[in-house]
Amino acid sequence: MASDVNTAFAREKSDQLEAARAEARAFQDRIDRGDIAPIGGDRYRVMTGWDAGETFTVQRDAEGRIEELLAQHGLDTTSGGAALYTSTPAWHGLGAVIPGGITEVDEVLKLGRIDWAVDKRPVLYEWDDGIRAADDRYVTVRRDTGGALGTVGGRYEIFQNERIFQFLQDLVQRYDAVWESAGALRGGRKVFVTMRIPHSIVIDRGGLDDEIVLFLAAINSHDGTSAAESVVTPWRIACGNTERFAIRDAVHRWGIRHTKGGLTTLSEARRSLGLTMAYAKKFEAEENRLVQTGLMVDDFHKLIDTLWTVDEDAADRARTAACKRHEELDGMFRDQAGQLGRNAYAAERTITDYLDHRMRVVPRTLSEELARAQRSLEGGTDDLKSKAHRELLVLTR
Template identity: 25%
Template sequence: MAHLVETMAYANTTPWHGLGNRLSAKQPIDVWAEQSGLSFEIKETPVRFMSESAGNLDSIMPFPEQKVLFRSDTKVPLSVVSNRYQVVQPREILEFYRDLTEISGFELETAGVLKGGRKVWALARTNQSSTLKGNDTVNGYVLLATGCDGTLATTAQFTSIRVVCNNTLAVALANGSNAVKVPHNTTFDPQVVKNQLGISVSSWDGFMHRMKTLSERKVKSHESLNYFLRVFTDPSMTASGLSNERAMKKVLALYEGNGKGADLASSKGTAFGLLNAVTEYVDHEKRARSTDHRLESAWFGAGATLKQKALDQALLMIA
């Protein structure tokens, strides 16, 4: 089966999805663009059609309300969009990090192309890091991604990654949201996004305070079962099949000791352990057509939604 990941590069340790070209640390943006596959441009051309009358083909006619987006290198078409659609180029995703890496101490760790160029992303580690009891370290990252097929606005997200298991979790921003999204009918302004993102000590400290509180919240066996029932129950389903029993069984096993870091003091028998059982399930264990399908889901799709639900339910336990 073809991978969703077209090309990708990474620095430092191998990422949890195990894909990509390895780079040495602190490579310049130009090297990242070449090795990650983000060196192409997204071009556009008007939609045209050919009419037919009496068995003969007439002249080629334009359809001015829409345009075709295609890759500059391969000429492969990517999507048909409205003329109002404003493209964000792959190189712009990397350039977003230039001042952050050169001045603010950030370091690019992964970047790449999904779905043949329909989605691109880059992930950089910030200089923010915290450690919970049991030497359980969590590092801060910034993820920036965009799409050109109508399925993803340009999205900037402050993200945490737990070192022991590489579990990822969105960090709430100062305004309470978990991402800054720029629709493609508006202009992408990197500086405005950085200001809205608020890559600040206060956001990180607030997030880690909640994680520390979760790690100190002891959980009884019936509470863990109720938690997983709330997370894996779909209210839209009928009473005959409200919960995903297969997922619950897997996540419970992760929580009770099978998960990476499940026996650390921060996780064993705690609400933080409950949350990390779900994030590990989404990032590493959940059934997926391929590793790169799992990556897309964990960052942008159903997996990201499930992790947010797990976080919301965990925070109710310390409210």
């Protein structure tokens, strides 16, 4: 059968133009909703969710169409390199990587480029008769570069970078801990330290032996905008985004005010850490209940329909997409069931894997990797993961 190449070409270009217009409309909708805001040039700031404040850059082609969304790693670079030490390579490929990690605090401080101290200097202002000092107002200043980090009051106590390491060591009462990551964000305004907790969560011990590693992190601010925080989280902090993810996904966290006794009173921090480990044991028990709960393929299909509802009057395109998603998830579940058994845990792993690595991303002109990074930046799949976990727990009862 002969084909009209001119008609085919016209149809293809029409589809491309419509896709570009749809992409532009979707991006503008996010601006109109207040989810993101332009901050000059091709840079935008996330305005909602746990990642409010993060920025990204939009790269466009010659015709103004979006090609890439580039998330900002946020690491401090004022010392000439990225301020990061990590035991595992990060997604951005920056920092000093020491496989297996090290235990020496001084070495981590140096490798993470946070071996500097902070001072408080009086806030000065110019007046007719010269320079005056503001009452009870101080600037926090990096001792190595002289860079101003923030403005604080007289009662504000500086937590030096080295002291944060000592705090975590005292908290867990271990001085041979392996440090997983350390570094600075936003010009040194925030500093983070992460150690691995010796007690991991193990799903189906003696069977699957599926391990979930938890980390104890301290996030300290030098700009006076927030208290220091300790969090127990599955995230190893390695950039501005994972710092936010660590706080968002923390199984427990507690703040430490910048006062003289802030880092010396450990009883409350140890109580909070104890509560966290109790929560981790509860989560481990929930996951083990999922392992022990058989799940038929039909039940998994019902879970898919619960997570992704399709309206009766949905367009054919939406129905086709739902059908493809259904088929892909069905195949993934059967694969997981072959490895983990046909149970609720395999179903949860399937949903998580799909949301993290397989779910289609928009706009379609983005590369898969960058688009997924942007979706992670905004935490777009967290609610679905939590809903899947709750729905599957219902089956265990």
